[in-house]
Amino acid sequence: MIDRSDTMRKKASKPHDESEMAAEALREIERRFQVLTETMPAAIFLYQGDKYVYVNSAAEQITGYSKEELLRMNFWDWVSPEYQDILRERGLARQRGEKVVSRYEVKYRAKDGREGWADFAAGRTEYGGRPAVIVVAFDITKRKMAEKALQKSQYILSKAQEIAHVGNWAWNLKNDKMNWSDEGFRIFGYRPQEIEPSVEALLSHVHPDDRDMVRKLAEEIRRGHKLGSIDYRIIRPDGSIRYVNTVADKLVRDAEGNPSWVYGINQDITARKQAEKALLKSRAILARAQDIAHVGNWAWNLKDNGMQWSDELFKIFGLKPGELQPTYEWLLTRVFPDDMGMFKAASDAAIHENRLFNIDLRIVMQDGSIRYLNVVADKIKKDKAGNPEWMYGIIQDVTGRKQIENQLRDAREQAELYVDLMGHDINNMNMVALGFLEMADDKLKSEGRLDVGDEHLIHKAIENIMNSSMLIDNVRKLQRQRAGEFKIKAIDLMDVLSSVKCQYANVPGRDVKINLNARCQCTVFANDLLRDVFSNLVGNSIKHSSGPLVVNIDLSCQYEGGAKLCRVAVEDNGPGIPDGLKAAIFDRSHAGKKLRSKGLGLYIVNTLVTDFHGKVWAEDRVPGDYTKGVRFVVVLPAIG
Template sequence: MALAGREGLEKYRAVFEAASDGIALQYPGTWEIVDVNPAMCRMYGYSKEEIMHINPALLFSGEDPLAMEKAGARLQAAMSGHPQLFDWHARHRDGHTFWIQVSLKLMQIGPQAYVLSLVRDITDRKRIEQELHDSKISLEQAQQLAQLGTWRWDAINDVVTGSSEASRILGVDQPITQGEFIEIIHPEDRTRVAKAIRKAGESDVPFSQEFRFLRSDGSVLWVHSVGKTVFEDGRPLYSFGTIQDITDRKRFEQELQESETILAQAQQLAHLGSWRWDVQRDVLKMSDEGYRIMGLKPGEIGLNYSRFLGFIHPDDRGEMEKAITATVNEGLMYRQVHRLVRLDRSVRWIQCEGKMISTEDQPAVMLGTMQDITEIKNAERAVEDARAQAELFLDLMGHDINNMNQVALGYLEMALNKLHRGEQIGPADVVLVEKPLETLESSSNLIRNVKKLQRARSENMATQAMDIGEVLTWVKDRALHAPGRDITIDYRPAYGFRVMANELIWDMFSNIVTNAVKHSDPKKPLHVRIAVDRVFEAKQEYYRVSVEDNGPGIPDDTKRQIFSRLQHGRGRPRSGGLGLYLVSTLASQFHGRVWVEDRVPGDHTRGSRFVVMLPALRAEDANSDAEARA
């Protein structure tokens, strides 16, 4: 480069003085600085006079690898006509170092040749480069820790490149094509992933897939990859995304799934379910076996506290609520045995346990288990029933039937003795035959009721939809034909009151009406009133059947025992018939109840009222029954 003429020198001087970068002129060979501009002086902190007389070596840090010898080599090359551009470490007058970019060129000014040095402070650029480098290192380290790499597919050149972590995950150390990428996907996943990649390359639909890779060493890796394609003029330009090694997570998921399967199988074998109740959000989560215990398919319905209580038998619900409330408020662990009523009306015995897990004295969640102990209860009940039935049969044979036989034998002996004396048996002696017949009929009725009781307690009697109205109409007609009695039955037939029961429901209501006839004064008219009402208890619909009479009534102390011919654990059964005990047994079997009260409240001498409550048949139950019968 050469400058000639006064005008050229003036222009050079103007640019020289105004330049924002540092400029210095040096003699070739000696490095002597012959001129510097103001920017150079500001950059180094020296005056022009100082910098022109300073040893040039003091302007550089001299630190390896930027030693002075290398600076000399750069100057030598520039003097040989080879321009130089390089980064260098400079030293300020106050001693601190900073980065500069140096451009060296040989320049001819008039007859003299100089080395022109253009110096730019690049400290900020170097800081940014260092920050970018540090950021890149941090990113690579973070990707390595997270096993997360980045990738980019150049759609135009069909080249897939990735970060170092992506290369490690894939087991590929060089760019590959998209086809080669798809080929290393596990064969069982390949079609699905290729379809998703193709779809992402044809539309603006993000790519997100979990799949397996076959690495060159034969190992299999699970990865999760997400990506998106950038388009230009409707054509894919490139795709970018991430790929994460999720092999450990998949292994943990598999182990967890196997553990949960084993737990579910163990729960099913033990009929033991587990549950978790978020008290604050009122969300109840149940294991699959817990749902099955409730008669539901796993996850069939969402559960909360009130919905769960709805499955508890009405007679047990109050105690259950008390136990749960005490657990929530006082942190006590509860254990309850209660009955659970399924949607199909079947009843299961459940042992339920729960415990609060609280944080900062605030109720958080309750954890617990529920075990179906119906079979245990049935076994206990079977043993108890067997013992009770043995006592019953012994009592019937040794007391009731024996007494009846003694009465019949007494009258028959009286008739036989009369005949032995040669006397005639006339109309006045008809009682000698009627009484034995009457007692034998009572004995036969007692035996029939025992058989019905055995049937009622059998698990094999299936229930079906039955109309109470039809049953009561039949009972009324049968009772009105009682010989030698003045009986009026006030009952207006009404139909459509459907319940789930079996054929013994006819005996249940017949025994109640027969009891009113049997225990009333045969010399007085008997008035019986039968009514059916629809009532609701605990949000459940029931049919309330009342049978009241104007007979002698039942004293209060007798009311408490009238249905308890065979009360478990209360000692020896008392004598008498089995009719009302059969009524109580059947009402319980049909998930209802029966009681007796005064027809006129407070005055038992003015007649009795027997009340039977049976659950109303819901539409879905009726449909299920119809399908089962079909």
């Protein structure tokens, strides 16, 4: 017999068991959900109504709040104020079943005040039988910062390219398409992305005269043979012409080793090209102005004594532009010896005392001619330590001006000289000759004859007439010298001195011995009148002495400031010259009446030596005792 009550109990307990099983299954699902969410790196939020009902550990890390704190908060409380309203509206609308955006980025503010960004993915679900929203959030703060930094760098790059007129490009060698930066479009006269960039598009804008050149480079790049740089002209859509520099600096090959991509830049160099043209024009104008004015500029490196010269300065020194590397030492070799000390002193004062200078000096050209220069130092640049580093200035060839000044002075001096000679020297000689002739004439008239003792009357008259003729001949030589009729050439001093020695080898009625000692070979730039210099000196020794006479001629070489000089000393054992007259004997304008009556001998010597850019002076043969004879010294610049 079946126990009905037992059966009824079993039937009553079955629904209870099924409910327990369902609850257990639900708890198992929740446990698995929690295990899954707690191990996920993403933050999981589950909210219902306004409140969270579940958050995982990752949510604590993003927000900085504990789970307990989050479960007491509205689901929008931890986002930044500007996003709270939209987050609340979307969350509530989604619970109502409305269609809203499911993926979006939200700016948040953590518990400690730090701000960041989260990427939200939200979906509608049910929790406890009621609508809820589950949100998966990833912290994208670092990505946002990287994006912001990238945007900033791209902006800076874009502005830098815009300012520098530089655009970068990439060329796909497979299809000839190109990628240009925004500035790349602007360089060619377009708005960014206004045209589809390609090699053919680029070539279509290249100036016809430059197109073959650009196409050739493009083909070499395409074959992977060459990367490089090229300048060319383009024509913009508005017709304006611009200069562009294109640089291809990187080639990428595919897996088979074939060229696939080329990268480089385009730069608008119009301003630079215009500046270069303007610079070339200004240099040409400056060079022309310097050529006309005979002015050259220079820069002197005070550290190594190297110099930089303009083209005109090379020409001033008789050189071709760039023929040599000028240095201060080389410049000194060209400065006239008498001006060397002045130039060095001015340079030293500029360097050590910051005293700029403006001086006139002479230089010796390669052909021996002399040029007059005005040298100006107008700026000194110092290094960081305050030491002079560079000196700048100009040099002007003032030879023409100096020649005019010298010609005016010489003309005045010659006029005064000729008046003096005609009115004094020649007149005196003629009067003396006339006096002796009148005495001889009186003797003839009174006695009808001249005795042997009267010969001196005729000889003295002849001597004065010959002196007068010699003086006139010397004047002619001076005139021809001033007129430049005697050609300057290289002359061996030994040949000249040997000729003078032969000239006075036999002096009638005198015992004269001439010794010639040459201690070096010396050549100078002069003319045929150089012989007159030494002939006058030797003749002067013979003329102003009596009895036996020894004349010593000594030739030697010496150096002053790196320049070679020829030194000739002519000395005798005659009566000598007092100290007070040693300088005056060469200058008629300062000579006394007695000296002026001697004619032009030593004046010609001084004039010629000066014209040959040398010096002459008189000194005692025996220092301190002028009565033991005189020594005339002539110093001339040597060749080589």
